Ligand SMILES: Nc1ncnc2c1ncn2[C@@H]1O[C@H](COP(=O)(O)OP(=O)(O)OP(=O)(O)O)[C@@H](O)[C@H]1O
């Protein structure tokens with residue numbers, strides 16, 4: 201259930217008057233999502249998504265608006281926030297920060313085919329090409345510093361083998377990344393399958409940029425590979441791996457440091473989700489009654505990335 205703040209038709213009809221999007225025809229709460237209240241809004245001019253922000257860093261919202269405006273202006277398939285008649289995107293409604301977006305077409309791909317993987321790699325490559333010139337800045341909230349700090353809070357909940365693994369891995373990443381500067385830019389930060397929408401093989405939209413930040417582009421790519429190209433047993437699926445990366449490098453070839461650190465980055469981003477999911481369960485339970493994601497999935501992926509050879513990167 202993802203309507204934490206209910207809205208009436210009258211409230212939304214009045215809200216829409218601030219914009220040039222037409223008059224309310226229907227309003228429907230979206231039953232997915234875990235963090236924000238989301239509504240599908242229909243007017244005679246089209247379909248829109250209204251998001252009320254319930255938690256998180258409200259001071260980061262202008263960064264997300266600027267990033268989405270920028271990517272939208274560069275023809276990436278993202279929902280560019282609708283600006284009101286005065287040119288302002290970030291609003292307040294029912295005491296919450298609010299944004300209105302165009303509704304992107306399509307559905308989440310649970311088992312993406314190779315054409316869908318290639319479409320994702322293509323869009324991410326195009327995004328990273330332009331995002332290196334994005335002027336905004338927001339530190340990556342889940343970077344290596346965060347891993348180093350926050351893993352200490354979950355060690356007590358792990359068995360001896362997992363505790364030793366987590367500590368050894370983080371020490372290894374710290375050494376591997378020391379003094380190395382990888383290409384940086386704005387990144388999505390959480391580009392899982394359920395943050396994309398497809399109509400057939402066409403990528404209709406990349407959504408949920410609320411983990412967006414500026415950081416290492418390779419971090420984004422590794423998150424994508426771990427989610428999109430892992431089979432049920434956690435092993436890398438060579439075909440999906442090649443489809444995504446092959447399409448990506450056509451826009452942004454990887455440099456020598458990125459190639460050298462690729463397998464480490466795959467492990468680090470697997471551990472990033474293992475840790476964030478453990479923190480949700482043991483340390484920071486969500487304010488709302490939602491089913492937490494399973495940390496074991498990313499413990500499995502980490503083990504696979506450690507113990508199996510990573511397929512070569514495309515040239
Ligand atoms: N612009 C959009 N176009 C179409 N559907 C959208 C759009 N924005 C959000 N949605 C739908 O609403 C759902 C919830 O939105 P969103 O992911 O922003 O919320 P959340 O609470 O942050 O959820 P999550 O748990 O996925 O992080 C999405 O899974 C998607 O189905």
Ligand SMILES: N[C@@H](CCO)C(=O)O
Nearest residue numbers: 390392473476477493
């Ligand atoms: N994609 C995240 C949840 C949202 O940040 C996860 O799977 O743990």
